[in-house]
Amino acid sequence: MRIERRLRQPWWLTVVVPVVSIAVALVLSGVVLFLTGHPPLKSFRRIIDAAFIANGALTETIISATPLIFTGLAAAVAFRMNLFNIGGEGQLYSGAITGAAVGLLMAGSPSPLIFVGMIVAGAAGGALLASIPALLRAFFSTNEIITSLMLNYVVALVLEYLIFDSHSYLRDTSGFEANVFPQGKTLPDEATWSSWTIHGLVLPLGFLVALAVAVFVWVLYSRTRFGFEVQVIGDSTRAGRYAGMRTRRKIVAVMCLSGAIAGIGGASQMGDFRHQLDPRGLRDASYGYTGIVVAALARYNPFAVVLVALLIGGLTNAGFTLQGADFPAGLVGVMQGLILFCALGGELFVRYRVRFAW
Amino acid sequence: MNNSLVVVVLASGVLYGTPLLYAALGEVLAERSGVLNLGVEGMMLMGAVMGFWTVERMAGPTPLVLAAAIGVAALAGAVMAAIHAFLVITLRANQIVSGLALTIFAGAAGLSSYLGNDLNLAGKPAKHQFQEVFPTSWQDLPVIGPIVFGQSALVYASWVCVALVALYLTRTRLGLNLRAVGESPAAADAMGVNVSRYRYAHTLVGGAFAGVGGAAFSLSITPQWVDGLTQGAGWIAIALVIFAFWRPTLCLLGAYFFGAFTALPFALQGHGVTVAPELFQTLPYVATIVALVLVSSRAARLRFGAPAALGLPYVREER
Numbered sequence: 001m002r003i004e005r006r007l008r009q010p011w012w013l014t015v016v017v018p019v020v021s022i023a024v025a026l027v028l029s030g031v032v033l034f035l036t037g038h039p040p041l042k043s044f045r046r047i048i049d050a051a052f053i054a055n056g057a058l059t060e061t062i063i064s065a066t067p068l069i070f071t072g073l074a075a076a077v078a079f080r081m082n083l084f085n086i087g088g089e090g091q092l093y094s095g096a097i098t099g100a101a102v103g104l105l106m107a108g109s110p111s112p113l114i115f116v117g118m119i120v121a122g123a124a125g126g127a128l129l130a131s132i133p134a135l136l137r138a139f140f141s142t143n144e145i146i147t148s149l150m151l152n153y154v155v156a157l158v159l160e161y162l163i164f165d166s167h168s169y170l171r172d173t174s175g176f177e178a179n180v181f182p183q184g185k186t187l188p189d190e191a192t193w194s195s196w197t198i199h200g201l202v203l204p205l206g207f208l209v210a211l212a213v214a215v216f217v218w219v220l221y222s223r224t225r226f227g228f229e230v231q232v233i234g235d236s237t238r239a240g241r242y243a244g245m246r247t248r249r250k251i252v253a254v255m256c257l258s259g260a261i262a263g264i265g266g267a268s269q270m271g272d273f274r275h276q277l278d279p280r281g282l283r284d285a286s287y288g289y290t291g292i293v294v295a296a297l298a299r300y301n302p303f304a305v306v307l308v309a310l311l312i313g314g315l316t317n318a319g320f321t322l323q324g325a326d327f328p329a330g331l332v333g334v335m336q337g338l339i340l341f342c343a344l345g346g347e348l349f350v351r352y353r354v355r356f357a358w
Numbered sequence: 359m360n361n362s363l364v365v366v367v368l369a370s371g372v373l374y375g376t377p378l379l380y381a382a383l384g385e386v387l388a389e390r391s392g393v394l395n396l397g398v399e400g401m402m403l404m405g406a407v408m409g410f411w412t413v414e415r416m417a418g419p420t421p422l423v424l425a426a427a428i429g430v431a432a433l434a435g436a437v438m439a440a441i442h443a444f445l446v447i448t449l450r451a452n453q454i455v456s457g458l459a460l461t462i463f464a465g466a467a468g469l470s471s472y473l474g475n476d477l478n479l480a481g482k483p484a485k486h487q488f489q490e491v492f493p494t495s496w497q498d499l500p501v502i503g504p505i506v507f508g509q510s511a512l513v514y515a516s517w518v519c520v521a522l523v524a525l526y527l528t529r530t531r532l533g534l535n536l537r538a539v540g541e542s543p544a545a546a547d548a549m550g551v552n553v554s555r556y557r558y559a560h561t562l563v564g565g566a567f568a569g570v571g572g573a574a575f576s577l578s579i580t581p582q583w584v585d586g587l588t589q590g591a592g593w594i595a596i597a598l599v600i601f602a603f604w605r606p607t608l609c610l611l612g613a614y615f616f617g618a619f620t621a622l623p624f625a626l627q628g629h630g631v632t633v634a635p636e637l638f639q640t641l642p643y644v645a646t647i648v649a650l651v652l653v654s655s656r657a658a659r660l661r662f663g664a665p666a667a668l669g670l671p672y673v674r675e676e677r
Contacts, residue, residue: 005675032469036476084454136647142654143664145454146600149593150643161636289458296455319467329585330472337463341441344451344459352450 051314065313070265071291087148089288095263098125126263134255184277206268375617381595384567397460399592405431405569435569466586540665
C-alpha cells in the first residue's frame with residue numbers, strides 16, 4: 001500500500017469525507033452500545049429526537065451550540081495561521097467575568113446599551129487574556145500551545161476565587177443562603193439579552209451575534225488583505241516575512257481576535273443563558289476545548305463551524321435531556337470523540353491518495 | 359515535629375505528586391519520540407476506572423489484586439494511546455486535535471464515565487487500596503519518617519521508574535535512537551532507525567504510564583470511582599513535562615513541587631492560617647509559563663527545549 005500526496009484536492013472530497021466519517025463514527029458508536037448491552041438503533045433514535053425533533057429540542061440545541069460557535073470560530077481563526085490557541089476555554093471565562101461585571105455596573109441603563117457594553121467588555125476580556133500568549137509568542141517565540149493552556153487553569157482558579165473565596169463585587173453576598181452556598185450576583189433584568197421567537201423556535205441574541213461573527217470571519221479571511229496575509233504566514237512564516245509582512249503584529253492581532261471571539265462567547269453565556277457567574281458550570285461545560293474539536297471538524301471554515309456546532313450542540317443537548325438510568329452517561333462524549341477520530345482519519349483521504357499496489 | 363507544616367506539606371506533596379509523576383514520565387517518553395499527546399487526562403481516567411474495576415471484581419490476596427489492577431490500568435492507558443498513535447503516526451493527523459479528541463472521547467464525559475456507570479462502579483469505596491509499606495515505627499522517625507517511609511508501594515515504584523527512564527534515555531542505544539527520532543526523524547531514518555516503530559512504542563508506553571497515574575487516584579489518593587476523578591491532573595502532567603525540560607529526574611522534583619502546591623492551602627488551614635487555595639494553586643501554572651519563557655531563547659531552546667520534531671508527522675518522501 002502506498003500513500004501519495006494529492007497535488008490537487010477534488011472539491012467533492014471535502015464534502016464526502018466528513019459525511020462518510022460521521023457515518024463511520026455512528027457505526028462505531030453503535031458497536032460500543034451493542035457491546036455494552038444497549039440497543040443501538042433505539043438509542044440513536046432517542047438521541048436524534050431529543051436533539052432536533054422533539055418539542056423545543058431545537059431551541060435547546062441552539063442554546064448548547066451558541067457557545068460552541070464562538071469557541072469554534074475562535075479556534076478556527078487562530079489555527080488557520082498555525083497559531084494553536086487552545087486557550088479558548090480561559091478566554092471564554094475571562095469574557096464571562098468582564099461581561100458580567102459590565103452587566104452589573106451598567107444596571108439601570110437602557111438595555112441595548114448594556115448589550116453593547118457587555119459584548120465589548122467580553123471581547124476585551126478575552127482579547128486581553130489572549131494577548132499574553134500572543135506577545136510571548138511574538139517577542140520571545142514561546143510556544144503558545146502551552147502558555148494558552150496554562151492560562152486556562154489560572155483563569156479558572158481566579159474565577160473560583162472570585163465566587164467562592166473572596167468578597168468580590170461579582171459574588172452574591174446578600175442573604176444567608178448566598179453566604180453558605182456561594183454564587184455569582186444575578187445580572188439585572190435589563191441586562192438579560194433579548195431573544196426572538198419564530199414558529200416556536202427561540203433565537204437568542206447571542207446566537208445571532210455568533211452568526212454575524214461567522215460572516216465577519218469569512219469576509220476577513222477570504223476577501224481582505226489581512227486574511228490573505230494570515231494564510232500566507234500560516235503556510236510559511238518565512239515566505240511571509242520575505243514578502244514584507246509584519247509577522248509579529250499578525251500573530252498578536254490574530255491571537256487577540258481569537259480571544260475576543262471566545263470572550264464574546266463568555267459574555268453571551270452571562271447575558272443569554274446563565275445570568276450569573278457560575279465557575280463550576282462553565283468548567284464542566286468545557287466549551288473551549290469542544291470548540292477546538294468543532295473547528296477541526298469544520299476544517300476551519302467559519303460556516304461549517306456553525307453547522308458542526310449545531311451537530312455537536314445537539315448531541316450535548318440530547319445527553320442532558322436523556323440523562324438517566326437507562327441512558328448510558330458518557331455516551332455523548334464517546335460519540336463526539338469517535339466522530340472526531342473518524343474525521344481526523346478521513347482527512348488523510350482528502351490530502352493523500354491511497355494506492356493499493358503490490 | 360512530624361506535624362510541622364513543612365513535613366506535612368512535603369509528605370502530601372509526594373502523595374499528590376505521584377500520579378503526576380507517572381503521567382509526566384509517560385508523556386516525556388512520547389514527546390521525546392516527537393509525539394505530543396494531549397490526551398493524558400483521558401488516558402488517566404481510563405486507567406483509573408479500569409484499575410478500580412479490577413479491584414472490585416477480582417478475588418485474591420490484596421497485593422496480587424493491586425498488581426493486576428495496575429496492569430489493567432496500564433493496558434487501558436496504552437489502548438487509548440494506540441488510537442492517538444494510529445491517527446497521528448499512520449494517518450498523519452494533527453497531533454493537537456487528535457489528543458484533545460482523545461480527552462473528549464475517554465474523559466470525564468466520555469468512555470471512562472460510560473464504563474464507570476455501566477460497570478456500576480460509582481460511589482463505592484475500593485475493596486483494596488495501596489497502604490503504607492513500612493512499619494509505623496519507621497514512619498515515626500523525625501522528618502524522613504512521613505516523607506520517605508510513610509508512602510505506598512506506588513511511590514517507591516515511581517522512583518524506580520524515574521531511574522529506569524533516565525538511564526534508558528541517556529545511557530542506552532535505544533534511548534539515543536529515540537532522542538534522534540524526536541529531534542530529527544529524517545536523520546534517524548537515514549541511520550536505519552524505524553521512526554514509526556519508535557513512535558508507536560513510546561506513545562503506547564507513555565499511555566501505559568498515564569494509566570498507572572490514573573490508577574494512583576482511584577486506588578490510593580481517593581480510593582473510589584467518581585466521574586472526572588483526576589480533576590485535570592492530566593493537563594498538569596503536560597505542563598510538568600515542559601516545566602521539567604523533558605527530563606525524567608526533573609519530573610520527579612516538579613511533580614512534588616506541583617503536588618505540594620495542591621496540599622499547601624489545606625495544610626495551612628490545619629495550622630489556622632486561612633488563605634485562598636485558588637490563588638496558591640495558580641502558582642505552578644504561572645511558574646510553568648515563566649520557565650517556558652526563560653528557555654525560549656534560541657540557545658536555551660537547543661539545550662533545554664522541546665524535541666525539535668515534536669508535533670510534526672514524519673513522511674519519508676516529504677522533507
